[in-house]
Structure formats: C-alpha cells, structure tokens
Amino acid sequence: MFVQSTLAPQKPVVEVTQTLPWVEKYRPQKIDELAHQEEIVNALQTSLSSGSLPHLLFYGPPGTGKTSAILAIAKQMFGPDLYKSRVLELNASDDRGINVVREKIKKFAQVAVTKYQNAQCPNFKIIILDEADSLTSDAQSALRRVIEKYTKVTRFCLICNYISKIIDPLASRCAKFRFKPISEEAHLNRLKYICEQERINCTNDAFSLLIQVSEGDLRKSITALQSTSKLHGDWISDQMVLDVAAVIPADVINQIYQSLQGTFEEVQQLSADLILEGFQPDSIIFQLFDFLLSRQEISDIKKAKIVEVLAEVDYGLVAGGNESLLILKALSSIQEILNN
Amino acid sequence: MASKLWVDKYRPLTVDQLDYHSTLSAILERLSTSGDLPHLLFYGPSGAGKKTRVLALLNGVFGAGVNKVKCEVRNFKAGTVNVEISILQSNYHIDMTPSDVAHRDKIVVQQIIKEIGSSKNPDQRFFKVVILNQADYLTDEAQAALRRTLEKYTATTRVILICNSLCRVIAPLRSRCLSIRVPAPSADDMRKVLRKIASSENLELPMSLENKLINASNRNIRRAIMMMQTVYIQNSRLNPDASVPIPEWEKYLKEIATNVLDEQTPKSLKIVRGKLYEVLASCIPPTTVFNTLCKELVTRSDAAIKTVVVRHAADYELQMKSGSKPIVHLEAFLARFMSVYKQHSNRMNY
Ligand SMILES: Nc1ncnc2c1ncn2[C@@H]1O[C@H](COP(=O)(O)OP(=O)(O)OP(=O)(O)O)[C@@H](O)[C@H]1O
Ligand SMILES: [Mg+2]
Numbered sequence: 001m002f003v004q005s006t007l008a009p010q011k012p013v014v015e016v017t018q019t020l021p022w023v024e025k026y027r028p029q030k031i032d033e034l035a036h037q038e039e040i041v042n043a044l045q046t047s048l049s050s051g052s053l054p055h056l057l058f059y060g061p062p063g064t065g066k067t068s069a070i071l072a073i074a075k076q077m078f079g080p081d082l083y084k085s086r087v088l089e090l091n092a093s094d095d096r097g098i099n100v101v102r103e104k105i106k107k108f109a110q111v112a113v114t115k116y117q118n119a120q121c122p123n124f125k126i127i128i129l130d131e132a133d134s135l136t137s138d139a140q141s142a143l144r145r146v147i148e149k150y151t152k153v154t155r156f157c158l159i160c161n162y163i164s165k166i167i168d169p170l171a172s173r174c175a176k177f178r179f180k181p182i183s184e185e186a187h188l189n190r191l192k193y194i195c196e197q198e199r200i201n202c203t204n205d206a207f208s209l210l211i212q213v214s215e216g217d218l219r220k221s222i223t224a225l226q227s228t229s230k231l232h233g234d235w236i237s238d239q240m241v242l243d244v245a246a247v248i249p250a251d252v253i254n255q256i257y258q259s260l261q262g263t264f265e266e267v268q269q270l271s272a273d274l275i276l277e278g279f280q281p282d283s284i285i286f287q288l289f290d291f292l293l294s295r296q297e298i299s300d301i302k303k304a305k306i307v308e309v310l311a312e313v314d315y316g317l318v319a320g321g322n323e324s325l326l327i328l329k330a331l332s333s334i335q336e337i338l339n340n
Numbered sequence: 341m342a343s344k345l346w347v348d349k350y351r352p353l354t355v356d357q358l359d360y361h362s363t364l365s366a367i368l369e370r371l372s373t374s375g376d377l378p379h380l381l382f383y384g385p386s387g388a389g390k391k392t393r394v395l396a397l398l399n400g401v402f403g404a405g406v407n408k409v410k411c412e413v414r415n416f417k418a419g420t421v422n423v424e425i426s427i428l429q430s431n432y433h434i435d436m437t438p439s440d441v442a443h444r445d446k447i448v449v450q451q452i453i454k455e456i457g458s459s460k461n462p463d464q465r466f467f468k469v470v471i472l473n474q475a476d477y478l479t480d481e482a483q484a485a486l487r488r489t490l491e492k493y494t495a496t497t498r499v500i501l502i503c504n505s506l507c508r509v510i511a512p513l514r515s516r517c518l519s520i521r522v523p524a525p526s527a528d529d530m531r532k533v534l535r536k537i538a539s540s541e542n543l544e545l546p547m548s549l550e551n552k553l554i555n556a557s558n559r560n561i562r563r564a565i566m567m568m569q570t571v572y573i574q575n576s577r578l579n580p581d582a583s584v585p586i587p588e589w590e591k592y593l594k595e596i597a598t599n600v601l602d603e604q605t606p607k608s609l610k611i612v613r614g615k616l617y618e619v620l621a622s623c624i625p626p627t628t629v630f631n632t633l634c635k636e637l638v639t640r641s642d643a644a645i646k647t648v649v650v651r652h653a654a655d656y657e658l659q660m661k662s663g664s665k666p667i668v669h670l671e672a673f674l675a676r677f678m679s680v681y682k683q684h685s686n687r688m689n690y
Contacts, residue, residue: 131484
C-alpha cells in the first residue's frame with residue numbers, strides 16, 4: 001500500500017528545485033562555466049583529460065567559485081553514478097575535532113575503488129575539506145600525516161578564505177590556486193546570462209550598480225539580483241538595487257561633508273543620526289575616505305592628516321571599539337583638520 | 341486588568357500592520373508573498389523594530405502559526421561538552437540567541453541547523469527558519485562554521501541573522517545573506533505610533549508630553565512606548581506635566597560629570613572613583629558609561645577642547661576592550677579630562 005511517507009520524499013524533489021535560490025541554481029556544473037578564473041580552469045581541464053590530479057588548495061575571497069570549482073570537476077571526473085562513492089565532502093569545522101575527521105577519512109579511503117569500464121575515470125577518490133581555515137593548527141598537523149598515508153588512493157582538496165591560517169607544511173603539499181575577485185566584465189556576462197535564462201529585464205545602470213556594490217563577489221550580486229527582481233516583477237532598475245545594497249547613498253556622504261564645515265554640535269548630531277540610521281561605520285569610513293581624497297579644495301597635507309585619522313578609526317572598529325564614539329572621533333577630528 | 345505591556349499589546353503582527361519604513365515594508369511584502377526567502381541579515385540600532393519586522397515577514401510566509409511559540413530548554417552535546425540553551429520554537433521556526441552560551445555557540449548553531457534540515461514542516465512548505473539574534477556577538481568560529489552549513493542546507497533551512505553592527509559579521513557570511521537595513525524610526529514615525537496607541541487606549545496624549553517622550557527616547561520606539569506607559573501608570577492619565585522618568589544611573593553619571601567639572605584634583609578623582617564603582621556594580625555596561633560621560637562632558641565644556649575630549653573617550657574605550665578592568669580605563673579617561681580641562685582654563689585665564 002502506498003502510505004504517505006513513501007510519497008512525501010518524492011514530491012519535494014520537484015518543488016525544491018523550483019524554490020532553489022539562484023546562487024545554487026546557477027552554480028557552475030562544469031568547470032568551463034566558471035567565470036574569470038581562466039588559469040584555474042585551464043589547469044583543471046588538463047587534469048580532467050589526463051585523469052591525474054594533485055592535492056589542491058583553493059583560497060580567495062567569498063563568492064569567487066572555489067566550492068563550485070571542486071564540485072564541478074568532481075562531477076565531471078566521476079559522473080553521477082560514481083560520485084557518491086568517490087567524493088567525500090567534509091566541513092572542516094562541522095565535525096568535532098580531527099579524530100572524527102580522521103576516522104571518516106579512514107573509512108572512506110579504505111573501501112577499494114572498483115575498476116570502472118570507463119577508461120577516462122581515474123582510480124582515486126576525492127576528499128573535499130571546505131572551510132579548512134577553521135581547523136586548529138594541531139588538527140592541520142595531524143591532517144598532514146593523514147594525507148601522506150592515503151596519498152595513493154585519494155586526492156585532497158582544501159578550501160579556505162584565509163590562506164594565512166593554513167600551516168605551511170600542509171600548504172606545501174598542495175597545488176595552490178588563488179581565486180580572484182570577479183572582474184567587472186566577467187561579472188556582467190554572468191549576470192546577463194542569468195537574466196536571459198530567467199527572462200527578466202535589467203537596466204545597464206542597475207547592472208553596473210550591482211557589480212559595484214558586490215565588490216567582486218558573484219554570490220552577493222546574484223542574491224541581490226534575485227531579490228530585486230522578485231521584489232519588482234521583471235524590471236530591475238538601479239534605485240531598487242540600492243534599496244537592498246549596504247552602501248551609503250551619495251547624498252548622505254554629501255551631507256556629512258556639509259556638516260564637516262559647520263559646528264561641533266552639527267557633527268555630533270549627525271554622527272548620532274548616522275548610527276541610528278543603521279549605516280555601517282566601516283562603510284562610512286571607507287566611502288568618506290574616497291570622497292575626501294577626491295576633493296580638489298583640500299590640500300595634500302590636510303588629506304594626509306585625514307587619512308591618519310581614518311586609519312586609526314578603522315583599526316578601532318575592527319578591534320571592537322564603540323562605534324558611536326569612533327565615528328564621532330573621526331568626524332570631529334576631520335572637522336578640526338579642515339578648519340585649521 | 342490592563343496589566344499587559346503596551347509594547348507587546350500593540351506589536352504589529354503582519355507586514356501590512358508595520359507602521360513606518362514603508363519602502364522597507366514593501367520589500368518585506370514582496371519577499372513574503374514570493375514564497376521563497378534568501379538567507380537574510382537584518383541590521384540596525386536597537387529598538388528600531390528589527391525583530392518585529394522579521395516576525396511579520398515570517399507571518400506572511402507561514403501564516404499565523406508562527407505566533408504559536410513555546411519556550412524550551414535544549415541540550416546539545418559535543419563530545420564531553422554539554423551545552424544548555426533556551427529557545428523559542430513554533431512549527432515553522434526556531435528563535436535563539438547563541439551568544440547566550442558564549443564560546444560554545446558553534447556547537448549550538450551547527451546542531452540546530454542540521455536538526456532543522458532533517459525535520460519536516462507540517463504543511464507543504466519545504467524550509468524552516470532559524471532566527472539567530474545578536475549575530476554580531478557570535479564567535480569567529482561559529483561564524484566560520486556557518487559558511488558551508490548555510491549552503492548545504494539551503495533546500496530545507498533559511499537562516500535569519502539579526503544584529504546591530506554589520507562589521508562584526510565576517511565577509512563570507514555576509515556574502516551568503518541578503519542584507520536589510522532597518523533604521524531607527526524618525527521623530528514623526530514615533531509620533532504616529534505613540535498617538536495610535538494613546539487613542540486605542542482612549543487616552544489624550546498632550547503635545548508637550550509627546551515631545552518629551554520623543555526627545556528622551558533617542559529614537560528607540562520600545563523605550564518611548566514603555567515610558568509612556570510608565571507615565572500612565574503613575575498618573576492614571578497622560579499628564580502633560582509628568583516628568584519623563586530618567587533612569588537613576590543616568591542621573592548619577594550627570595553628577596559625576598558635575599564633580600569633574602567643578603574640581604580637577606586627586607581628591608575629586610577619588611570621590612568620582614567611588615561613584616564609578618557603584619555605577620558599574622549595578623551592571624551598567626562600561627561602554628554606555630563612556631558614551632554618557634563623554635556626551636555630558638563635551639556639552640558642558642568649551643568648544644576648543646570638545647574634539648580632544650571625544651578623541652580621548654574613544655581611545656580609552658578602545659583600550660578598555662582589550663583590558664580586563666573597565667574601572668581603570670574609565671578613571672584614566674576622567675583623569676585625562678581633568679588635565680585637559682584645567683590646562684585649557686588656565687590658558688583662558690591669562
Ligand atoms: N567564478 C564563478 N563563475 C560562476 N559563478 C560563480 C563563480 N563564483 C561564484 N559563483 C556563483 O556564486 C555562488 C557561490 O560560489 P562558490 O560557492 O563557489 O563560492 P566560494 O568561492 O566557495 O565562496 P566562499 O569562500 O564564501 O565559500 C555559486 O553558486 C555561483 O552561483
Ligand atoms: Mg565555498
């Protein structure tokens with residue numbers, strides 16, 4: 001008898017793909033779909049045709065294709081049938097301690113690979129350690145030996161945002177690939193492609209704004225694209241992008257500049273307002289920096305002093321200082337510099 | 341009995357009941373009717389109405405069922421470590437503040453998302469929502485651990501992060517969410533809300549009181565409503581002459597400022613030290629003390645030294661963050677202020 005429980009698991013499969021966010025829907029399925037990482041694509045293509053692969057270390061800023069790249073090459077190497085038995089994905093931070101990781105790797109690596117009729121298919125397994133930068137250095141040392149032990153039958157792929165957190169002996173065992181922030185051109189092409197697939201219209205201004213606010217992070221711009229298109233039917237214009245982007249509008253920056261020429265009380269009021277408006281101190285500092293340095297009427301020596309203040313405040317913010325005090329410090333000090 | 345708090349009684353439940361930020365509400369409306377959500381990151385100052393908006397959004401997505409919450413204490417195990425945390429839960433979502441368990445937050449966050457990822461909603465919806473409050477207080481480890489977890493469980497789980505300060509959320513996590521800024525309500529926004537509540541309670545809200553409430557609450561809507569209710573309870577009406585209650589500690593800090601401005605000597609510093617101890621002993625966050633004192637001192641000193649005073653306040657506060665005894669840094673700031681103030685007035689006297 002068909003009870004509901006046997007039906008239920010099948011039904012979502014259709015629907016889930018329907019509601020899958022675009023970032024997942026448009027995750028590159030083949031490595032040549034990967035935007036802007038030509039060197040890496042070439043290297044991986046070669047591996048694919050020769051059937052050999054070194055241990056890999058992918059690093060770089062968010063949303064540049066690291067996870068996508070390894071998933072794509074693994075799929076292409078093994079195909080859908082073998083994928084499960086040949087690829088193990090571990091969140092490095094997911095499992096408590098290296099012992100669990102080691103145990104899992106051992107179990108996975110021990111099962112012999114079945115010779116497959118397809119000659120193209122290489123005879124090793126791939127173990128993906130995403131977020132490898134959250135492994136402690138003890139765990140990383142232990143991992144070094146694990147890699148050596150199973151090097152005949154497995155290839156490791158370590159992925160991280162911050163390469164400085166990977167210990168040297170581990171990094172040196174891998175071929176290192178740095179993923180670059182996505183260039184404007186590549187960014188535009190990818191976004192246009194998605195718009196075509198989804199049959200939505202988007203103005204050129206909106207495209208460039210999307211690209212500008214996402215700072216080379218393709219995931220960010222795709223999320224913003226989907227959210228703005230959903231919000232407003234199929235028409236995307238630049239104002240809508242601004243609504244969901246965490247940038248400070250130009251007129252607010254202008255307003256800050258105005259107040260810098262006024263009294264201390266004006267600056268004090270504005271600092272409080274900026275925080276209450278929810279504008280982020282780091283964005284304020286960064287955008288103000290750009291703005292002030294581009295002003296002709298400010299002398300070079302004053303600019304130098306301003307940069308010094310902004311650098312101090314930026315450090316303070318990262319080190320956990322109070323935002324209201326630091327923004328007030330930045331603005332009132334700049335005011336003093338400008339008025340002297 | 342009218343003992344229910346007005347903040348709760350008049351909390352908007354659905355997106356169309358939200359009082360201010362109409363563009364933002366339009367965005368939420370569209371998100372809730374589209375049936376799907378990205379991971380979200382709400383940020384803005386406290387008392388701006390972030391949580392209210394999140395719950396209204398969920399109400400739009402799942403229906404009134406999200407308001408039926410129960411509170412429970414949950415246990416999470418990782419190896420030999422056992423962590424206890426209380427959570428609010430409906431059939432559709434879980435609401436928790438992982439920073440309650442300090443550095444163990446990573447365990448809680450990961451296990452709860454995994455657990456949700458494998459449980460089912462009662463209706464046809466395919467995802468559940470996890471609300472993580474005070475996301476800016478999550479440890480770096482917990483934030484790092486969320487990176488792949490958010491992607492892996494996208495099909496079954498959406499995460500909504502709520503925080504005051506975006507810059508304490510790591511970039512890879514920001515990248516995975518749609519950020520939504522919630523500004524504090526403007527004075528006019530607050531006016532509307534206060535009037536609406538007053539008229540629902542059949543009360544007359546005099547202009548003078550209204551202004552006092554708005555000025556004293558610093559664009560924090562929750563605080564304004566609470567103060568209005570306090571006035572009502574104390575006077576049985578919204579008395580135009582009622583003084584808006586100022587918290588004891590704030591009065592006390594004003595007093596400290598007066599001491600410092602009156603006399604800049606080691607003796608005066610000693611008196612002030614005693615008072616600072618008392619303030620800190622009543623659990624006022626040292627950062628708040630810094631802010632309040634700085635504001636008070638700056639307002640009451642000469643234009644020529646205002647900027648310097650601000651700079652010292654910011655610097656000593658920052659130093660305190662990497663130190664262990666807040667009192668030392670507060671006192672250092674006041675001592676420094678005395679010196680700056682005295683030098684300046686000496687100069688003026690010649
Ligand atoms: N180079 C790229 N080409 C095409 N799409 C990309 C690229 N980089 C990122 N994307 C898009 O962004 C999404 C996230 O990318 P991915 O998971 O590979 O990023 P990542 O580099 O692993 O980031 P993180 O460091 O945050 O884990 C993908 O699903 C895809 O939609
Ligand atoms: Mg990744």
